Amino acid sequence: MAETLERSAEITKLARLLGVELKELVYLERVPAPALRGLREQVTDRLFSGDAARLRRVAGASKLLPVPLTVKIAQLAFGPLLCAATAGLLDPPHAVKVASKCPTDFLADITINLDPRRAPEVIAAVPTPLVVAVAKELLVRDEHVTMGRFVSYLSTATLRAAVAEIPDDADILRVAFVMEGKNKLNELIDVARDRLPGLVRTAYEQQLWAEALDLIGHLSLDRRAELADIAAAEDDDLLNGLVRAAQELDAWDIVLPVTAAMSPESLRRFAAMPALTQPEVLRSVIDTATQHDLWQALLPMVDTMSHDDLEEFTALLEKDTADVVWEALVEVRDEMPERVRAAVAARAKVLGRKDVISALKA
């Protein structure tokens, strides 16, 4: 699910780096996103190393000139591509002095071309107001890919200030989705805590479930629980939308652990959603629980099902249900609530699965 969109983001970045149209790289859609990112870093290193000595001299020469003249030359002679290539070679204080005198739109152009790996000290030295100004310009240009590259290089304070200037929750979801260094997503959520209800609603209203589910999938358990309870407090349309999205995006491996983190009341509401009782959905849920070892996460939701819904659930266990599913159920027998175990055993009896009945009793 997320792989397709991540791959698209990586191809976009590579196309920019090579100065080509996306259509020239269409064959790269067969390559996984992490490999594309690895190649992009190799290409960046190659492009840099070819001119490294001259770029170092340029960086050194810039210190000989007054800052206003450096800024003028940067804009008129070097342009954003070469400025980006040189940025990481400047002393951070000097780089900040130059950046502070550059027009914001030019800084945004440089940022689009900059590999943050090559300039972490410079990025860290840029004052928050300047980062925020550039972020606002990048937002105007819908440069979510670029913004996502820099999030993990910002301090918490700067990140908080930048997020405060992103009025549209959809933009936060889009930036989070293409973020490099998703381990920083917990921090992003922390600084945007007051935006969580808006993020959930926006995911529904603007069909950004892929982005929202990817975000959720990378969060710590307690943050997932927080988002899960926020979602569960929403109206039925939104919850049914979440179920449909999990089904269409094949994202039950992300949603099931989230349901396990829900409060009992939230879980009851979620389990009662009509979209969840569709046989094809329940089959997907069973398959996902089996493939991803998520039966422990699924059991609490199954336990909240009404008697009729539970019967419908176990009715999906059929004669041709793979042994691996029965084995997975047996494996969690100790965690299985009694009514669920009884329902599974009853179904196993109907199907003549004496082996399962014995194993559940053991």
Added chain:
Amino acid sequence: MTELADVIGAPPPQEFDALSADEREALAALVERAAQQRSELLDRAIDDSLRHIPALLRGTVKRALGV
């Protein structure tokens, strides 16, 4: 045929083995072209920049740039 590994100076991630030889060659050509264009851009930028530098500083800057 230009090998992608030769152009980037190291073997690419092994997933790129799944591309056809033509596709890998096309990619290698794009990388080579980008490197060439960047180098030419830098040549022009250095030349252009010297025109903006006051005569008094130009010699010092040229020495620093190695031109």
